[in-house]
Amino acid sequence: MKKKINVSDARLGMYIDSLCGHWIDHPFWRKSFMLDQQKDLDDLQVCGTKELWIDTDLGADVECTIATDQPPAPEVANQKKVELEPPVILSDEIKRARKIHTQGQLDVTDMFKRVCNNDELRLDRALILVDEIRKSTARNQNAFLSLTRPKNDQDYLCMHSLATCALMIMLGRKMKMDFETIISLGLAGLLHDIGNVGFPDDLINKPGKLTQEEYDIVKTHPVRGWEILNAHHLDNIVLDVCLHHHERMDGTGYPESLPLDSLSLFARMAAICDTYDSLISDSYYRRGISPANAIRQMTKWQEGQFDMTVFQAFVRTVGFYPFGTLVKLKSGRVGVVEEQSKKSLASPIVRVFFSTRVDEPIFQEWVDLSKVQDAIVSVEEADELEEELRIDLRIMSVI
Ligand SMILES: [Fe+2]
Numbered sequence: 001m002k003k004k005i006n007v008s009d010a011r012l013g014m015y016i017d018s019l020c021g022h023w024i025d026h027p028f029w030r031k032s033f034m035l036d037q038q039k040d041l042d043d044l045q046v047c048g049t050k051e052l053w054i055d056t057d058l059g060a061d062v063e064c065t066i067a068t069d070q071p072p073a074p075e076v077a078n079q080k081k082v083e084l085e086p087p088v089i090l091s092d093e094i095k096r097a098r099k100i101h102t103q104g105q106l107d108v109t110d111m112f113k114r115v116c117n118n119d120e121l122r123l124d125r126a127l128i129l130v131d132e133i134r135k136s137t138a139r140n141q142n143a144f145l146s147l148t149r150p151k152n153d154q155d156y157l158c159m160h161s162l163a164t165c166a167l168m169i170m171l172g173r174k175m176k177m178d179f180e181t182i183i184s185l186g187l188a189g190l191l192h193d194i195g196n197v198g199f200p201d202d203l204i205n206k207p208g209k210l211t212q213e214e215y216d217i218v219k220t221h222p223v224r225g226w227e228i229l230n231a232h233h234l235d236n237i238v239l240d241v242c243l244h245h246h247e248r249m250d251g252t253g254y255p256e257s258l259p260l261d262s263l264s265l266f267a268r269m270a271a272i273c274d275t276y277d278s279l280i281s282d283s284y285y286r287r288g289i290s291p292a293n294a295i296r297q298m299t300k301w302q303e304g305q306f307d308m309t310v311f312q313a314f315v316r317t318v319g320f321y322p323f324g325t326l327v328k329l330k331s332g333r334v335g336v337v338e339e340q341s342k343k344s345l346a347s348p349i350v351r352v353f354f355s356t357r358v359d360e361p362i363f364q365e366w367v368d369l370s371k372v373q374d375a376i377v378s379v380e381e382a383d384e385l386e387e388e389l390r391i392d393l394r395i396m397s398v399i
């Protein structure tokens with residue numbers, strides 16, 4: 001039987017069905033769990049939540065009861081309102097996104113340190129971060145992502161974790177998943193590579209190909225990550241994504257080389273988001289490829305490696321010419337994709353900054369290709385474009 005009780009009446013041995021109040025206000029990630037740790041009981045008594053629901057069929061009972069109805073459904077309905085906030089343009093969201101990103105870097109770096117020191121992860125902070133990223137990507141899906149392109153002096157693993165978190169949230173939203181699932185997907189993206197923490201820097205950042213022996217070590221990171229997260233009792237989506245994000249549809253992945261029918265939808269989503277961000281990201285030793293070329297590359301692989309339906313949803317999420325893609329237009333103008341247009345995936349909104357007709361930089365403006373007589377003729381890689389046009393894209397604030 002489900003019973004609502006005061007937190008002050010909670011005892012070890014009870015099965016917590018749910019805590020009353022907003023989940024962000026208490027430190028427990030798991031919705032339901034056996035209260036068998038003194039530390040959890042101590043945290044519960046001081047967290048500010050006043051009431052909770054227990055399930056007496058699964059754990060100890062108590063005499064003082066407030067109610068015996070069913071616990072109310074979680075706060076999905078309220079949160080849906082947030083999803084309906086009108087989208088804002090990139091420049092309006094970027095300030096807020098920068099704050100979230102800066103805090104995110106601190107939280108993720110702290111989390112990685114805790115893994116190295118065998119300390120408990122601050123999942124309460126991780127959840128707040130995931131929710132902030134969810135809200136930012138709902139307002140404008142590119143602002144936060146634009147800040148996660150690693151540069152040589154930044155921490156690849158931290159940036160990749162933040163980017164994969166945002167991509168998983170965006171894909172989950174596109175696939176019309178519910179609020180709780182989207183939060184789990186975001187947390188899964190944030191933590192999917194946590195098993196890489198603690199590997200020597202010269203292994204993770206080694207330029208060029210790994211030896212077989214080194215590759216075998218790197219391939220242990222999904223299992224290492226799963227062990228860390230399982231010890232924190234994280235939910236099944238987070239554990240599944242951590243363990244299976246390198247599995248592939250054709251059975252060529254690792255660590256278990258799972259067959260197609262054993263791969264969950266969440267693992268299939270993670271494989272796509274993780275691969276996309278790895279392809280477009282700068283690392284210590286190579287520059288990432290154009291986002292549009294990453295989509296083309298993955299299109300070639302999709303039948304063997306990725307779930308075609310999920311991949312199509314992903315392309316609908318980021319576009320054929322995703323944010324950050326450098327393009328040349330029929331008019332001779334050169335620009336960077338900054339938004340997707342509502343009308344067509346193939347006609348994004350481009351910020352133009354150079355004209356090959358006059359061979360010099362031009363006044364920067366936004367061109368919605370779904371509304372003008374101009375079109376993309378080619379996708380450009382940053383290095384080659386800089387050499388061809390004799391410009392520095394970073395100095396021009398293009399990337
Ligand atoms: Fe990984």
Ligand SMILES: [Fe+2]
Pocket residue numbers: 160164192193274
């Ligand atoms: Fe990854």
